[in-house]
Amino acid sequence: MLLLGALLGCAQPAQAPERAPLPTPEGWYVIVDAGHGGFDAGASGADTGVKESELNLKVARLVQRELEEAGVRVLMTRTEAGALGDSKREDMARRGALLQTEGADAAVSIHMNKFSDRRVRGPMAYYQAGAEAGEALAGCVIRSLTEALSLQPRLPNPGNNFVTRVPACPAVLVECGFLSNPEEEKLLQDEAYQRAIAMAIAQGVMAFLEG
Numbered sequence: 001m002l003l004l005g006a007l008l009g010c011a012q013p014a015q016a017p018e019r020a021p022l023p024t025p026e027g028w029y030v031i032v033d034a035g036h037g038g039f040d041a042g043a044s045g046a047d048t049g050v051k052e053s054e055l056n057l058k059v060a061r062l063v064q065r066e067l068e069e070a071g072v073r074v075l076m077t078r079t080e081a082g083a084l085g086d087s088k089r090e091d092m093a094r095r096g097a098l099l100q101t102e103g104a105d106a107a108v109s110i111h112m113n114k115f116s117d118r119r120v121r122g123p124m125a126y127y128q129a130g131a132e133a134g135e136a137l138a139g140c141v142i143r144s145l146t147e148a149l150s151l152q153p154r155l156p157n158p159g160n161n162f163v164t165r166v167p168a169c170p171a172v173l174v175e176c177g178f179l180s181n182p183e184e185e186k187l188l189q190d191e192a193y194q195r196a197i198a199m200a201i202a203q204g205v206m207a208f209l210e211g
């Protein structure tokens, strides 16, 4: 993973102290997708019933802010609580069209996880299986997240999801944490924690773009 990261970009600054100033992010264009919405609430908190769709939007907007403050142009697939259509089919069609926007450098879809074993916790980053650039992007994002949260390193996970399969650009689906884990369910509703996660996701995306 380290070797892959070094090869595909996202080497840590400490590993390249002589590195030239970072290229200007001007011109970078990133799609940020807040998963679910409206009639499709996604997962729900095991203890509080909080809706995944609401947390996704909060974190996605914070990611948008971080990226925009760094000079990156951002396209949000949704900025409201509602879905992108009246049916799942309509929502997917509109979301898919946005995710295929020409000229995008990366796409990031924000989600929250849920699992039967309530001990399972921590962020995960999925890339479309076989997509080399997507794997590099997901690797940068999960590395940034685990470092920011002082967790053991994790590898990105191969998957087959609409939001990583459809975009023409490298794409990552970020599961910010588990709404089934009692402690994480609380943390994911905490604004400071949401900000920390969003900052780490944005920094991971930037590390990939800078690569």
Ligand SMILES: [Zn+2]
Pocket (backbone or CB within 6 Å): 035, 036, 042, 043, 052, 111, 112
């Ligand atoms: Zn989801």
